[in-house]
Amino acid sequence: MPQSPSTSKAGVEHREITPGEAGQRLDNYLMRQLKGVPRSRIYRLLRKGEVRVNGRRSKPDYRLEQGDCVRLPPVARGTPRPLEDLPLPQGLAQTLAGAVLLEDEDLLVLNKPAGLPVHGGSGVPVGVIEAMxxxxxQEPFLELAHRLDRETSGCLVLARNRPALQAFHACLREGGMDKTYLALVAGSWRGGPRRVQQGLTRDARRGEVRLVRVDEEGRDADSLFTPLAHYDGAxxxxxxxxxxRTHQIRVHAAHEGHPVAGDRHYGDFAFNRRLRRLGLRRLFLHARSLSFTLASSGHSYxxxxxxxxxxxxxxxxLGDPETP
Known part of the structure; x- marks a missing residue:
């Protein structure tokens, strides 16, 4: 008869952030410190304020600084399943090996396939980072530098050392990152380029997905849409x-009346059905390019x-396109 995993419950701990730990998100730090604790439980601890940084509540995306004091609450920790025991889906290793776009001493860049989450969770035991x-x-350090939605394909950066990870995050925070996506949207876009600056906030959960909506009081979000070609109805x-922001392009596109093709949560049902007949089986959103310079090395990418x-x-x- 199989035995259930053992659990232990440690007392309150206070950890001081070292120089090597500085710069990472609080939620990622907790995943490493509270091994065996489910991801959903960690976020619940954060929401309830049981995790504190310097005596105060902190959000999951707070960037830890050297010298911060993190309070870890007493929590039952299951014995984590060894990583080597987690099965890789058939063909995943070959897919990821063929997805490498660039590799140097600082970064590993993939053309992430659609349908593959960047990390495991929500019923998916293995994501990109676990698989890699x-x-x-033999890699002493390998971390996600940013995220893409599960259904979005394209440029995904993994850092191979802490200085590169911190430098990449600095680019994101300080506006030193050019990010370009390609999308097919419903309807005929009128006019030329249009900047959408609508705040976003988390909304109700639909299944395992936390939806997002436009909200004037939400977090700032900035998207510049430029039409490249017009098709019949797209x-x-x-x-x-x-x-x-989470689901930013999808929510902004839908807010403008032109939802992304294949979007099950914010999309147009009739449009999606039409595109499905043309062979679309996924979200038509692709992270085409990233441009930035890492301060840690001075290398431009x-x-x-x-x-x-x-x-x-x-x-x-869809037939012959017409240029705008």
């Missing part, structure tokens, strides 16, 4: 984002992820 650590057990778009063949075929089946 399995595939590269527009091919370039989107540059100055912020990186321009990363470009080619459009997936399945998306290119959908565009071909």
């Amino acid at each position: 650590r399995r595939l590269r057990p 527009t091919w778009m370039e989107v540059k984002i100055g912020t990186g 321009h990363l470009d992820a080619p459009l997936d063949p399945d998306l290119a075929r959908v565009l071909e089946r």
Whole structure:
């Protein structure tokens, strides 16, 4: 008869953030410190204020600084399943090996496939980061530098050392990152480029997904939409984002009356059904390029992820485009 994992409950702990730990998000820090505690439980501890930084409540995305004092509450910790025991889905290793766009001493960049989450959770035991650590057990340090939605493909950066990770995060915070996406949206976009600056806030949960909505009191979000071509009932778009909020492009596009093709949560049902007949089986959103310079090395990067063949075929089946 199989035995259930053992659990232990430690007392309150106070940890001082070292120079090597500074710069990372609080939630990521907690994942490492509270091994065996479910991700959902960690976020609940944060919401309830049981985790404190310098005696105060802190949000999951707070960036830890050297010398911060983090209070870890007493919490039952299951014995984590060894990483080497987690099965990789069939074909995933080959897919990720073929997805590498760039690798140097600081960064590993992938053209992330659609449908693959960047980390495990919500019923998916293995995401990109868990799989890459399995595939590269010799790597002393490998961390997600940012995130993409599960259904979005394209440029995903992993850091191979702490200084590179901190420098990448500084680019994100200080506006030193150019991020360009490609999307197919419903309807004929009128006019040329349009900047959408609408605040966003988390809304109700639908299944495992926490939805987002436009809210004047929400977090600032900035998206620049530029039409590249018009099709019958659809527009091919370039989107540059100055912020990186959850579902930002999808919610801004829907707010403008032009939801992204294949979007199950914010999209147009009839439009999605039409595109499905043309072979679209996913969200038509692709992180095309990233440009930035790492202060830690002075190295400038321009990363470009080619459009997936399945998306290119959908565009071909829409017929001849008209330029704006």
